[in-house]
Amino acid sequence: MTKRILTTHVGSLPRSQDVVDFIFAKENQQTFDQAEYDQTMSKHVGTVVAKQMDAGIDIVSDGETSKISYATYVKDRYTGFSGDSPRNAPNDLKMFPDFLDRLAKSGGTPQYARPMCTSEIKPKDCKDLDNDINNLITAIKNQNARQGFMNAASPGVISLFLQNDFYSSREKYLEVLGEVMQAEYEAIVSAGLHLQLDCPDLALSRHMLFTDISDDEFIQIASQHVDVLNHAIRNIDPSKVRVHICWGNYEGPHVCDIPMKKMFDTLMKVDAHQILFETSNPRHAHEWTVFQERKKDIPDTKILVPGVIDSTTNFVEHPELVAQRIRKFTNIVGMERVIAGSDCGFGTFAGFGAIAPDIAYAKLKSLSEGAALVS
Known part of the structure; x- marks a missing residue:
């Protein structure tokens, strides 16, 4: 029987300015001192792990320190990417053009390279991955x-x-991506770390890319994504795998978000024991009832990692509120199958984010204090 609720978060954390400067020097193909770069990254990972520990976080990350973003970092690790992918704002932002314009004018939309796949994808070398793993270990x-x-x-x-x-075809592209990413997934777990798979494609892409199809058609596409993902992690113990579903880590209307109740079955099919999902922001806070209503359909192996702090606001949640949110899920599956997490990350894109760095750690501290109240 679990004696207390463990704590974690989604992964990314605010980066120091020297880290951001190096990331963008690399992004813009500028000359920099590689030894100084390596030392800066290693030092920062040590700092963010120490800060997580100080905040009471049990299961820690490297803050995605070296990555310019959680998805586009792969362009630097594999050949086959060039040019620029079409930019498309989420549908909910398009519905409120005044708000979208305000975001653009305030610098509230990140503008980083998003090349397209224009040739065969092949791994370059493992140096970046090896460095990330070694720094975290x-x-x-x-x-x-x-x-x-x-x-x-x-x-x-x-x-x-x-x-x-x-x-x-899109299907062939997905298949190739699964094949080339498999080695990265396995290397992370082989090093003794848990693997977190970030899957906004199972939610965000509904109102960002697949906007002209029905929900049922999107669910079929999402199921294909899960099949490819499961094949890529087929050699990994599911108890070492976490999957994060996300509707987009941004303050906005979110009126086009596909409901959790429609994605529940697809999510439960991922071969990962730990499921991380949003349940604090105002658009998804009510969806804890989906898990209550579908309790019998939650596999016994699944561990729920609800977001009990919001990653899009600088409000620091009261520990009592955090505890209330946690109890909603412990009442469904028991304490031993709940880990307290965050809705999403606090440094999704390098040098860009809505949350002040010191507030991000204050929120993590409140998360751990709330978890202690449940324990």
Whole structure:
């Protein structure tokens, strides 16, 4: 029997300015000192792991320190990407043009390279991945952290942001992405880390890319994405895998979000024991009832990791509210099958984010304090 509720989050955390400067120097193909770059990344990972520990987080990440974003980082690790993918604002933002215009004028929309797939995808080398893994493992040992996890882009989310202009079909592109990402997934787990697969393609892409089809047709596409993902992780113990579903980590209307009740069955088919999902922001806070109503359909192996703090607002949730949110899920599946998490990340894109860095860690502290109240 679990004695207390463990804590984690979705992965990305605010990066220091020197880290951001190096990331964009690399992005813009500027000359920089590689040894200084490596030292800066290693030092920052050590810092963010220490800050997570100070905030009471049990299962820690590297904050996605070296990545410019959770999805487009793959363009630097694999050949086959060039040019620029079509940019398309989510439908909910298009419905409110004044708000979309305000976002653009305030710098509220990240503008990073999103090349298309224009030739055969092949791995370059493993240096970036190896460095990320080594930096996190070192920080975990130095801080005596309980467990670490590392994020990796799912084939589906890669296809959402780095679109296909080479392979014969979307399905073929997904299949190839699954094949090339398999080695990254397995390397993370082989190092002793848990693998987190980021899958906004199972929700966000409904109102960002697949906007002209029905919900039923989208669910079929999402199921294909899950099949490809499951094949890519077929050699990995599901207890070492976490999957995160997301409707887009941005403040906005979100009136076009496909409901959790429609995606529940698809989500439960992912070969991952831990399921991370939004349940704090105002558009999805009510959806804890989906899990209550579908309790008998939640496999016994699944561990629910609800977001009990909102990643789009600088409000710091009261620990009592966090505890209330956690109890909604412990009452459904029991304490031993709930880990307290966040709705999404706090540093989705390097150098860009709605949450002030010190507030991000204050929110994580409140998360752990709320979890302690349940325990």
